[in-house]
Amino acid sequence: MAGSFKIMDLPENERPRERLFRYGAEVLSNSELLAIILRSGTAKENILSLSNKLLKLNGGLNGLLNLNVEQLLQIDGIGMAKAVQLVALGELTKRFGTYKSGDTYSISKPKDAAVLVMQEMKSLNKEVLKVILLNTKNVVIRIIDVSVGSLNSSIVHPREVFHSAILSHSASIIICHNHPSGDPTPSTEDINITHRLKECGKIIGIDLLDHIIIGDEIYVSLKEKGIL
Structure with a gap:
């Protein structure tokens, strides 16, 4: 046998x-x-x-x-x-290769944010929204999970997105979420949520720098697309 x-x-x-x-x-x-x-x-x-x-x-x-x-x-x-x-x-x-290895991790362009979360998010079978918290020098403070499931305005509430950012005295944030289909093309709801969070950030004083959508080894930056 x-x-x-x-x-x-x-x-x-x-x-x-x-x-x-x-x-x-x-x-x-x-x-x-x-x-x-x-x-x-x-x-x-x-x-x-x-x-x-x-x-x-x-x-x-x-x-x-x-x-x-x-x-x-x-x-x-x-x-x-x-x-x-x-x-x-x-x-x-x-x-491995991220700020969690013990080194500081600075984000200067959308690819830096995408690389930081790509390995973890590219193969998830559910949509997950993460928020990258940054200090005044764009160094990552921490990454938090905000929601799991299909993104829509009813479950992605600004208070949850900005809660940890306020507690951590973040200067700015980047939001990231994945498309389990592997295609990172932004949906209408993705764009609407981004605009909503951008406006809330202005009021609170914490800038939303970008919204990164993760696919299968590829990503879309709404900032690079001129949407944000």
Whole structure:
């Protein structure tokens, strides 16, 4: 039975850890790298087989690393320890190269904002609205989630968008949301919400600098489009 096959049954130079040591991480497949992190399989399934299954069931690394603990626990072969490992790995990949890595992150152009949230938002299956809070030098203070679900004026209320900005003494904000379809073309509702928040920002004294819409590895800046 395939499930009874163990990694230790492989020749030493074919085991993922030994291959990484000998040849470097870049030659390993996603499933081999995942196997090294998760370390052990189950009584019925070796870790390489389990890693392959995880990637196939969830649409690859992006899908797998966007699952939460509860979703991961629904997968056969995943217990609490592995679920926590995968969530931690997912969070590290989101933080890599962003201000969360420990460095300050300054935004000087729309692409800077898009890059900051792209990795996390491009593969979400629901619309999520995030607000990037900035200080007077356009350095990111923090990023907050405001709403989940299709954006419309009834759920995107200015008080929720600006609440944390006021508490954090932000000088300005950038709002970002994703289109699960992968097409970042702004809708009429996207544009209306942007204008509404822009006017509220003027009254409050916190500028709305841009509205970034995230698609599949592409984005639209309403500022660049001349809409904002």
